[in-house]
Amino acid sequence: MRIFVARLAGTAVFDPAGDQIGRIRDVVAGMRPGQPPRVHGMVVEVQPRRRVFLPITRVRGIEAGSVIFTGRLNVRRFEQRASEILVIGQMLDLTVEVGGEPMTVYDLAMEEVRPATWEITKVAVVRRKRRETRTVDWNEVSGFDTLQKDQGAAGLIAAFESMRAADLANALHALPGKRRIEVAAALDDERLADVLEELPLRDQMGILGTLAPERAADVLEEMDPDDAADLLQDLPEDQAARLLALMEPRDAAPVRRLLSYDENTAGGMMTTEPVILPPSATIAEALAQIRQKDLPPAVAAQVFVTRAPNETPTGTYLGVTHFQRLLRDPPSTLLGAVIDASLDPIRPELPLTEVTSYLATYNLVAAPVVDELGQLVGAVTVDDVLDHLLPEGWRDAEDWRNGD
Structure with missing residues (x-):
């Protein structure tokens, strides 16, 4: 077989x-x-x-x-x-020679040559220019033992295409440093941003440091503002300032606001992009907003209702309506009629311990963060809190288990 x-x-x-x-x-x-x-x-x-x-x-x-x-x-x-x-991690995308012609490896086949004994017997290769593919015997290929400066990553990315960002991040973390950088460089900005959010800090900083400043800024723009702020906070001050200056002003503004708060406060850990609608919006519009597939579950669990403008910092905060309430009322109902105003919002300077207590006391997955002017500036979600409660470096499973 x-x-x-x-x-x-x-x-x-x-x-x-x-x-x-x-x-x-x-x-x-x-x-x-x-x-x-x-x-x-x-x-x-x-x-x-x-x-x-x-x-x-x-x-x-x-x-x-x-x-x-x-x-x-x-x-x-x-x-x-x-x-x-590692056959997938290190052999895919290598440049080899078949009959003296350079080709790129895009897959390898293993076969059971004897009971319980398997060998890599076939190599699937593609001509670089003509994009013609062939499958040849292992002994027809040379070049696997040659150190290659730039291996490329198209084949490996294709193999991992269906992975969740967290799983791809774990796979990337397990690769040798050179290979990790090659794969990161080949990912598009949005995919790389998703993966960076799931990597240990030292991997984030290592990868970001290999990118041209302009591309690093583009990737930061694709990250959630709170994750981008967490990363920039650990970079040297001059490097962080340079990257912020290269970001589009609209994308840099929420990151700058987050950086103005202490890291272990509601303001420092909140997302600046919760679902926000005016009281004149209908339940049907609210359901359409929280159906967006890119929204994390904790963010999609509620809609915050404010006066215009409806982007943080918003107009006056009015209250919140949870998705369960949205499912109980007719789609034509206005949000202003289903607001839950019974819970007071929290302030940006509230420390982590009190934010945790607030969410636990009221069995919430997210809490509105409102400034002294009564404007909604963001929302703290339960996953934001977990990120800060878990041991530093928890994304690196090895360090976490060893207590490093």
Whole structure:
């Protein structure tokens, strides 16, 4: 049976009882001079965001959409050996030669050559200029052992295309530094912004530092203002000021406002882009707003009602209506008639501990943040609070577990 490795990315992994325990993130192989690489096993991501090793000898079935293994899975964190290579992470997009002609690797196939013994036997390549594809035997290809300055990343990005931003960030974090930078450079601005929001701080700063200042500013514009502010806050002051100056004024303005607050206050952790509508809007309009697929669930759970203007900082804050109330009333009902004004909003200077207590006391997923003029300046969501309550560096699963 021949399996193309790039197609395994994201495949569900099931234990002998039929329970899903994780997803395939890569295939580990050992390079052998003059012979096809021997497949050692698979990198499986189990929750919470932990990458472990599944030996190929324990794989009992590879079917459409599933990998089934036998025995027990060792949950010790996967560590790549010097003699090993990640087939998806490190071999895709390499420039190789087939018959003396340069080509680019876009997939590799593994086959079971003997019971429980798998090798990389085929290489799928594409001509750079003509975009013609071929699948050739491993021994027809040369160049895998050559250090390449610029590997490119189109094949790897295609393999990870369906991943959530958090999962792609975890995959990116696990790559060697050079490969991580190549992949980040190849992502479009919006996708890179989503991924940066999910990476540990040192990875964020490392990637941002490799981008041209103009592109770094473009990526910051695509990030949520609160995430962009958190990142800029940890950069050297002159670098942060330079990037802010390169951003479009409309995108830079909310980031500057967030940077004016202490990091561990409501103002420092809030989002400046909650769902805001006037009291004259209808429930139908409100439901259309919270249906937007790009809205995080915590943001989409309520609509804040204010006088014009309806962008932060808004006109006078009037109250909030939760999506459950929106579902109970006729679509033509005006929001002004379904406002919940029973909860007082919080102030930007409220410290993290009191924000946490406020959300817990009233069983809320978000709280309105209102300034001294009665204007809505943002909203603190429960995920914003969790980001600040979890240990520093929690996105780096290894550091979190080791207590670093």
